[in-house]
Amino acid sequence: MKQCSWCDSQFKAAVSYQIYCSTECRDAATKEKIVERHKILRRKKRFGKERLCNGGCGVRLTVYNESNFCANCNINEKDVVKALKELKRLGIIDYEQQ
Numbered sequence: 001m002k003q004c005s006w007c008d009s010q011f012k013a014a015v016s017y018q019i020y021c022s023t024e025c026r027d028a029a030t031k032e033k034i035v036e037r038h039k040i041l042r043r044k045k046r047f048g049k050e051r052l053c054n055g056g057c058g059v060r061l062t063v064y065n066e067s068n069f070c071a072n073c074n075i076n077e078k079d080v081v082k083a084l085k086e087l088k089r090l091g092i093i094d095y096e097q098q
Contacts, residue, residue: 004021006026055069
């Protein structure tokens with residue numbers, strides 16, 4: 001019996017080099033590897049290039065930042081307002097929308 005490299009279930013291998021229990025596990029693992037290679041390739045393309053935040057603050061972005069905005073500018077204002085309203089409803093804060 002072998003252990004599947006994707007889902008960790010036990011299976012009987014049809015051939016000695018089989019590492020996945022099913023085609024579904026094999027396909028899922030392959031898709032994940034392709035996505036990871038794509039991320040690494042995009043990161044390498046950004047290496048050596050100066051990238052600045054498009055949010056208007058001009059902060060320099062690292063090669064690991066997938067978006068074109070820094071963490072401070074990447075905040076969705078609608079989500080913030082929604083969260084503040086929920087906190088007010090719960091009585092945690094006193095918030096008035098401007």
